[in-house]
Structures are given as C-alpha cells and as structure tokens.
Amino acid sequence: MKIEGYNAGEHYDEMFTPQGEIRPHYEEFFQSLKKIPNRKMNHLQFSANQTQRAMGMTFNVYHDNQGLEKILHLDIVPRIIPNQEWKHLEAGLKQRTYALNLFLQDIYNDRKILKDKIIPEELILGSKDYLKPCIGLTPPKGIWCHITGTDLIKNKDGEYYILEDNLRCPSGVSYMLESREIIKRAYPNLFNKKGVMPVSDYPAKLLRMLQNLCNKAKPVVGVLTPGIYNSAYYEHSYLALQMGVELVNGVDLIVQDKRVFMQTTQGLQQIDVLYRRIDDVFLDPLAFRPDSLLGVPGLFEAYKAGNIALANAPGTGVADDKAVYAYVPKIIKYYLDEDPILNNVPTYLCREEKDRKYVLEHIGELVVKETNAAGGYGMLIGPKASKEEHNKFRELIKNNPTNYIAQPTLSLSTVPTLTEEGLGARHVDLRPYILYGSEIEVIPGALTRVALREGSLVVNSSQGGGSKDTWVLYN
C-alpha cells in the first residue's frame, strides 16, 4: 500500500508523528501494510463490505426516505491504541462512571450535592430528564448506569477529552464485536503477532452483569427492543442471540401482581431482568408518556416493587445532559475527592449570562450544541458555518438559552483510512464501553467512528460516518 503523499495536516495523526515517522505502536502493522499491494487492499475492503451485507449488519436511518436499512461502512485500516494509553483511559472511565453513579443515587435521594450548591438546583430538578417517579428509589445493588458508552476524542495536544457520557442506551457495541470478526479475517496473521486484546467475551460479561441484578439462582433475562424499525434493531437481536436470551417487544410482556411475564406458547413465564433498549419515558405508559405504544403498562410499578431489574435504570438521562456535562469535574471532586483523570472539554452554558455573552460574541470559533439533541443534529460548527448560520444560531440561543451549550472547536485526531485515492487522513472519535456489575469494567476495545468525508468532523453514522476496528494492545 502506498504511503507517500499521506498528509494529516496540522492535526494529531495517530499513526505518524508530525515529522512523518511511524509511531512505535503502529510499526508492525505499518510493515505489513507496506507489503500489501493496493489492489489487494481494495479487495480486502470489498470483501469486508460484502460480509457486512451478507450478515445484514444494518442500521435504520431516521430523516431518510431512501430505503430503510443501511450498512455502516467499516474501514479496514484499524485504529491502534497502546496499552499504556489504554490504562490511563481505563482508570479515567472507571472514576467517571463511579462518580456519576453516586451522583444519580444522590440527586434522586438525599440531594446533598444540590444542597451544598455544587450544582444549581434548577438545572437538575428542572431538567426534563429528571424523572419524578424515580425520586426516593434505589435500584438493585445501587447501580444506575450498568452500561455506559462514553464518547472521547483525541485533541491536537495528543490528550483524550471526554465529549459525552452516554448513560441511557448507548448503541454500537455490536459493531465493535462484529467488526473485529471481519477484520480478523482480513489480517489473519497479524493479531497474535501484534498482541491485540480480545473483545469477544463482551456478551458473556454483559449477561453475567445482568444476572447479577437478581438474587434468583437462574434469573430469566431479556432484551427489550422498540422493534424492527428502531435504528439499532440489528444490535438488539445480535446481543440477544449472543447472550442466548429472549428478545422481547412491549407487546410480549404483561404485568400482573406487580410481576412481569412473557406471553409464551406455553402460557405466562416470569421475567426477572430486562436489558431495555427503550428510552425511559416510553417504558411504561402508566408511569411516563401515556401515548407510548412501545412500553409495558405497569412495568414501573413492578420495578418499584423490586420484581424486575432494569438496565440501565430509568432516570440516568439527567446525568448525561450536555449542560450537566460541564459539572462532571466538580461531581468527581465532590464524591471521590479526586481530580478527574480524563479531561472535560471547557463548556460554556448559554443559560449563564456571562457565558452566553461570550458565546454570542465568539460564535465563529465555537461549536454550539443543543443540550438535548443526539446524533449530531442541532449542532453548529462555528468555523465551518456561514454568516447566516451564525446569525440563525445567535437567535436560537437568545430565544432559548437553556437549550444550548458551546465549546471551543476541538481538533479530532486522524487515522489513515482507505479512500478512493489511497490512504487518507480522516478524523475519528472513540466510544469505549463500560460495564458496571459487581465491579466496573472497561472493555478493551471500542467503537471508533470515522468521518469519511475529507476534512469532516461529523462522525455520526447517520451523517456519513463509518467505523474502524479498535485494537488495544497487550503491551
């Protein structure tokens, strides 16, 4: 594969130093890559695409009327993370998950952090994601966020920054697992030589974590999905298959005497733990949104009675709000009396007058985000936007300041990616997965999302993003 002409520009490239030298953890892979002819490389990419199609590894796109199922492009050049760097990430993610969990338990119970005025009370109690029905609740074993998928980026300074804590129903883990299988086939001789840590035991760990939430000897576990039209349906069925548990829809479940039952061909069967992939407010039309057709009437009552465990616990959404994000360093300090290991991106809250003034004046340099939007929607990238767009967002902010935050434009690191013109530098982010069972565990791998368009910083699958296999090295 031709490497000459590869240029990452001013960004941090994960394979090459600014002087054009190979970083040590890429050395071996680079030597193999050099020997693979361009044609062979394109062929490997072609067969990877074919495999994905054959497996039906698809996601559904909202806001899109050209056909329902799409393939998330998997680039065959992996992203490699040396072990030392991973150790640092791991420690930081554990710390953060631990603190956010204590935070959730506190704000739904004693509210000490609010009473101590570390966080403005109305930011939490006034949030639409603060679920009143959860007040006074302690979920089984005191765990709120069982599965977390944190988004990070690597900035120009070579440091990782947390971008978002996804504490609700983070998706993408099936891509981490299936991509690894496909990439293993592409480079059959490289894996053990290189010492890549395996991720394939994730479903087993997930199942153990879920079973851990119930004290029965053999708890019945299920994955609750909104159904086949949900964008992540493939993942829901994949995880159910890999764990060997039932994939249930709301209509399959029925609540009687505050117990949850599955409707089976042999009558009703009780279910004990649900890995639910339905948003909080759709879980139970009796407790939350009455118009929800996806949920199970009475589910929340059963949950409160301790007869069903839900992962993640309802109510976690309040802690991954983009405005609360700004306070996470303080949250870590407050509960653990530790300095945060991983960086937060400096965040301006438009709800605060001083911050808002700064944002309106410097909108051309900032990234503006809606606090409650996901998937890269409702976002302004200042330096790339036109004057009209700047003005449009200024108006939006003035009309509804609490709905917006702003951050300095970060430079996302680049990783070599196969393009039509050979290898090109493309921007990536990183989503590792964290399980909170009897202890907190960070899975040694991640979903790396890559912006396939040259220069683009938007990595979301719904907007032209692809993925990469992520190799965490043993050494």
Next chain:
Amino acid sequence: MLSRVANHIYWLGRYLERAENYARFIDVNFNLMQDLPVDLKEQWQPLVAATGDWELFTSRYQEFEKNQVLFFLAFDLDNPNSMFSAISRARENARIIRENLSKETWEKTNQLYMMMQEGCEKKVWKKPDPRPFFEKIKNQILLIYGIADSSVARVEGWYFRQLGQFLERADKTSRILDVKYHILLPSGQDIGSPLDFLHWMALLKSVTGFNTYRRAYGNIDPSNVVEFLVLNKYFPRSIYYCLKEAEYCLHHISGNLDGGFKNPAEKAIGELRSHLEFAEVSEIIDFGLHEYLDNLQIKLNKLSELIDSTYFRLRDNFISQNQDQ
C-alpha cells in the same frame, strides 16, 4: 417460546415453502413450453390460473404475455403472492426473530433476498431463458432447509417452522391439482396423446413427483394422479402426508404424545388427517374433485385460525393491567 416469535417462525416456514413452490412451478412450466408443438401458442394463462391470482392479473394486464406473466408471478411486489413478496416476507420474519435462528439460516435467508433484488435489477423476466435464475432460487431455499435439518434443535421453534411449511405445502398441492386437473380433463379424448402426456408430466413435476409417481403407478391415469397427490402415504407432498407431518408437529409442540387432542387445533387436524387416511380415491371423484378440494381448503383455513388462537394471539397488556388494578 414467545408467542410472537412462534408466529414469525411459523410464517417464515410458510413463506419459504411458498417461494420454493413458485420457483419450481415457473421452471417446470417454462420447460413445458419448449416441448409444445410449433402450431400451438405458448400458454401462460394456466400458470396464472394455478396460482390463484387470476383476478389480480386480469385487472392489471390485457393479455397473458410471457414477460408480463413472469414478472407478475416472480418479481411483482404489488402481487402479494409473488415469489419476491414471499421472499421479502420470509426475510422480514427472519429478521424479526434473528436471535432465534442460527447465523447460517439468517445469512442464507438474507442472501436469498439479495438474489431476488439482483434478479429484479437485471430484469430476469425479459431474458430469453430465465430458468437458471429460478433454479438458483430453488436451490438456495433447499440449502436453507438443509442447514436447518442438520443444525436446528428439535424443540418448539423447529416444529413451528415445519408446521408452517407443511400446511403451506398442503395448500399449494391442493391448488395446483384443482386448477390443472380441470384444465386437463376436458381434453379427455386426447388422453394418452403426447400433448396430454406432457401436461400431466408437468403437473407431476411441478410437485417434484414425476419419478415417484412412475415408480408407484406406472402409466399416467387421472384418478391415479389424484390418489397420488391427495392420499399417498409416503409422498412428502401429498396432502395426506403434509397433514400427518403437521399433526406430528402440533403434538410435539404441546407435548401431547399419547394421541387424542389437547387443544382445538389438534382436534381439527386429527379429524382431517384421519378422514384422508381412510378415504378412497373413487369417493373423491364421485364427490367431485373440485368440491372435495374446496372443502379441504376451507378446513385448512379453519385450522390456521385455530393454530393462531391457540398459540399466537397476544393478550392486550394494557387491558389486562387495568383489570388487574
């Protein structure tokens, strides 16, 4: 097993069987056209008649032209019974319950769907000889059956798929026989003529029964063909055989292995099966084949409803919750 899942598996079985029947049926009849005497016009009409979509076809097309008929039967997604429709639904059902299928079964079913898509893009129905395509589709479905046969555990899911498959097959055999028999019979004076022979052969081949019939009965004789396709105890596409297998499935699903019946579906199928088991072909002919088959279809439909109400119907969880409180 979840009732909803059982329902999808059952329909997966039905749609795959339907698609396979169509693929073979089109293939065989295309073959038949090649053998017709030059002075006889190609007959695409009976093909449409045998599938039971006569009305839909005539409402949309003026004449029975080869390309149109092939498109309608194989690729037309607006025809709910076309091969493509059946395969799309088979795949949709499989996608919904993928966690209950082996990886191979899902991937081959998905591939089957993609083959159909490709055939559509390549406009196979316009090709001078589309047979290789139908052959490929048929083989792909047989491959799915083969994978299932050697890898699926004989538990509920297996029996629900088989149940769907055999009930669909019973239905298809009875339809083909009904239509073909009536097209063929009026030419009574031609019995034994080469043309007549070709048609009967095509009918038997449409259900992959030609060689088996030959071995069992020898010469072509209409009442023997009826006996073979309705009552034969060993031919896996005879209506009796399909019902016997479907009954076996139902009993394994409920765990009732001591005979008799445990639910209304078992009662209905037991009655129907034993009726055929002790029937003679002369009784069927005397009763009138068409009327007999018509009756049978009504009973098969009734049976499907009973299976649905016994196993698949879900209780509305909202109502049940409200009553509970």
